[in-house]
Amino acid sequence: MDLSTVATFSNDLLIYSSGSIPINTKELNLKQTLLGGQSFRWIEQNLNEFIGVLGSYIVRLQHQNDNLRYTFFTNNEDLIKYSNNNDRRVETALILHNYFQLTIKLSELFEKWCKSDVRFEKGQIPIGIRVLAQEPLENLISFICSSNNNVQRITKMIQALCNEYGKKIGTLNGIDYYQFPTLDELDKTDLEKRLRELSFGYRARYIQEAVKFMKYTVDGMCFFDQLRALSVEQARSQLLKIMGVGRKVADCILLMSLGKHDVVPVDTHIHSIAMTYYGQQLTTDNYDDISSFFEQLWQPLSGWAQAAAFSNELRLPTSPRNSIVLSLKRSISNTEIVTEKLFKTLDENNECQSIKITRKRSQTRQKKLLSIQQLSTRPKRNIKPIERY
Incomplete structure (x- = not known):
């Protein structure tokens, strides 16, 4: 039919x-x-x-x-x-x-990923998930909204933005649909105020500043065309000049809108995968280490492999991310220093957990062990969260 x-x-x-x-x-x-x-x-x-x-x-x-x-x-x-x-x-x-x-032939890529990563070989990461080539302005604003957020709420925010500023296309099955607004349509003096009224919170200012940057500092939408011709490092450095764009948001734009297929964005989901399955540890200081690790492991088009791993993590009813709190214990390099670090992770209910990592040297084996202690479910205010969707 x-x-x-x-x-x-x-x-x-x-x-x-x-x-x-x-x-x-x-x-x-x-x-x-x-x-x-x-x-x-x-x-x-x-x-x-x-x-x-x-x-x-x-x-x-x-x-x-x-x-x-x-x-x-x-x-x-x-x-x-x-x-x-x-x-x-x-x-x-x-x-x-x-x-x-x-x-891009995904099945051919999958065969290559299976040779380098046993999780692909065992079917623990599903096949068939493609990277969407998205319009860059929409992608930029969408991922500015992704800071400390989840997919359902981001979807509602983008819908509200389109309903408020975009042109109406029509009504299908009782739902109104709107185009994503242009730079001119978003260039309003009260944009931040209105977005705050629509529950965008602090992201409202970032969006307004991004619109101003795109329209008055660089050459409008041609800015993205110019970035496509640059190297990953050069394009990333330009994106990071936009208020509200950090490393993860910049990498999402590079991968999904600028054709940089080997870029691996790292958020809490990829961070969790790295720690749980690959013995990597991510804090705010070693984003590069995790991203580079997967960029080398998942060749070619490692960003596409990341999309599959990330999407698979979203669909799990009980994510393995919380298992690090209960079971992670691994050897690390020998040193005389004893340190403790705090960072945040998410449990299976998507609630924030504050985690203390204690590094200490064993007196009998003369090497450090990594032990993890779960603290209060309310993290201290001075601990910066890792970015999440």
Whole structure:
């Protein structure tokens, strides 16, 4: 049955194009890709049926019988009036090819990752999760919102931003959909004030300053085109000039919007994976160590492997991240110094736990052991949390 036959949409919404793209589940796990913490514009309205916004279109996707079936909706009658069905089908198929980056053969990458990482080989990290090629302004603002946040709340914030400042496309199945606002639409003197009213908190100022930076300090959207031509280090240093953009946010933009496929962003989920499965320890001082470790382990296109590992971590009902509190005990290099460090992690209920790491040298074996002691569930205010989604 054609997807368009079961849609209920407003009078001003028209079917622009529909069709299908052959692709199997090894190349595309649609749900994990769309809802796995990369984009925040998609909802699963019915089982295996996803609706979101790409540019000026409302898009409905369904993966059936090794085919990605799609319908694009528009409110612009002229787009249909002055085009033909074949041209529209070619255009919309190309949009999806670019968005899902279908020229990259994921099954071939997976075979290579299996040789370097036993967790891929044993199926502990699922296949089919692709990196979405996202519009950079939307990606920038979305990941500014990701600071100390979760996927559900980020999704609500981005929806509120679009509803407030974006152009309405139409209503599909009782839900209004809006385009992501442009720089000009966001360039309002009261942007911060209004976003605070919409519960953006301290992120409201970061978004307003990012908009000002993009419009008045650099050359608007051309700024991102210029970054694509730079090295990872050069592009990252430019992104870090934007207020509210730290290392993780910059790396997410590099990976998902600027084509830097080997960049591995590190947040609490990747931090947890590193500590639990790979014997790595992440604090605010060694982001580079963890990122570099995975960039070398998961070659080629290590950022794509990270997306799979990250999305898989999100879907686990009980994440292994809390297991470090109970069981982690590993040898570390010999030293005379005894130190204690505090940092934060998340338990299976996504509640913050304050952890004390004590390093001390064993008198009998003359080497240090890492012991972990769980403290109060309320961390001290002077302990900076690791960034999380």
